[in-house]
Amino acid sequence: MYKTIFGPVPSRRLGMSLGIDLTPHKTCSFDCIYCECGATTNLTNIRKNFVDSALVKNELLIFFEKNINNLPEILTFSGSGEPTLAKNLGEIINFCKKNFALPVCVLTNSSLINLEDVQTDLINADIVIPSLDAVSQDIFEKIDRPHNSIKIENIINGLINFRKKFKGKLYIEIVILKNINDSIDELKKISEIVDKIQPTAVQLNTAVRPGTIADIQPLSFEELSLIAKLFNIRAQIVSTFKANTNINLQSAALTELLNRRYCNLNDLLKLLDLNNEQDLQFFLKQNNIAYQTKIQSSEKFYKIQK
Numbered sequence: 001m002y003k004t005i006f007g008p009v010p011s012r013r014l015g016m017s018l019g020i021d022l023t024p025h026k027t028c029s030f031d032c033i034y035c036e037c038g039a040t041t042n043l044t045n046i047r048k049n050f051v052d053s054a055l056v057k058n059e060l061l062i063f064f065e066k067n068i069n070n071l072p073e074i075l076t077f078s079g080s081g082e083p084t085l086a087k088n089l090g091e092i093i094n095f096c097k098k099n100f101a102l103p104v105c106v107l108t109n110s111s112l113i114n115l116e117d118v119q120t121d122l123i124n125a126d127i128v129i130p131s132l133d134a135v136s137q138d139i140f141e142k143i144d145r146p147h148n149s150i151k152i153e154n155i156i157n158g159l160i161n162f163r164k165k166f167k168g169k170l171y172i173e174i175v176i177l178k179n180i181n182d183s184i185d186e187l188k189k190i191s192e193i194v195d196k197i198q199p200t201a202v203q204l205n206t207a208v209r210p211g212t213i214a215d216i217q218p219l220s221f222e223e224l225s226l227i228a229k230l231f232n233i234r235a236q237i238v239s240t241f242k243a244n245t246n247i248n249l250q251s252a253a254l255t256e257l258l259n260r261r262y263c264n265l266n267d268l269l270k271l272l273d274l275n276n277e278q279d280l281q282f283f284l285k286q287n288n289i290a291y292q293t294k295i296q297s298s299e300k301f302y303k304i305q306k
């Protein structure tokens with residue numbers, strides 16, 4: 001089993017994506033209330049190498065050699081922590097660009113985007129998706145629960161500055177939760193800041209999987225559609241994933257996926273081409289995958305039993 005790559009997994013935005021995870025579970029500069037990876041156990045703002053670059057490169061080379069006829073659509077730096085905390089992020093992005101003919105995407109919480117070295121690391125990616133859940137410090141702290149050194153003002157300035165240099169696609173992701181960051185006042189302020197950043201588009205999201213606190217409330221598609229109208233920049237609603245069903249998720253890849261996050265029952269059935277939940281449970285049992293389930297907003301989710 002690989003240590004630093006996982007999948008290919010279905011991404012709701014990017015299609016079938018091979019994940020590259022450069023931080024150990026759960027090392028992050030935020031502890032978002034909606035985080036589907038669980039509570040942050042190492043809340044840090046210090047950049048360092050968490051995994052050896054040689055190990056990551058070797059795993060990627062082995063994966064591409066073994067899956068030459070079954071390649072993913074994109075390489076995505078994400079996983080169970082914040083990718084920009086990894087000091088070798090730029091080195092690995094450049095390695096991917098040089099060796100594999102696939103687009104490279106980085107999902108980041110934006111916390112370190114004001115740092116020159118982080119901007120340099122991200123510059124050769126094809127797509128960067130930074131989060132901006134709030135622009136007021138109090139709301140930012142409520143939803144993202146950042147390391148106490150992190151100020152939203154620095155993030156905003158960092159995003160404006162990075163956009164001026166970055167030639168790839170930049171999608172600002174905003175996770176909106178009921179009664180947390182969904183006031184018209186805050187959303188209008190976010191929209192004004194987005195105008196200053198000038199991203200390719202805005203991606204509106206909500207809590208589609210269980211988070212770290214029990215009572216988070218997602219927004220409906222209709223509510224997100226109304227919010228989309230507040231933005232001058234094109235706003236997309238991130239909903240169900242677009243999976244390439246030609247790629248079969250092997251048992252090891254499924255274990256890696258479920259180890260990192262909760263997965264919706266319907267997504268799993270689609271992904272494994274199964275008819276019902278009974279078949280899924282049989283499949284998991286056959287493959288010795290011990291799981292736990294959780295219900296949120298009347299939907300059922302599966303994850304590896306810890």
Ligand code: SF4
Pocket residue numbers: 028029030031032034035036037040079080081082109
């Ligand atoms: S959602 Fe992302 S940024 Fe927030 S705690 Fe989880 S891994 Fe960190």
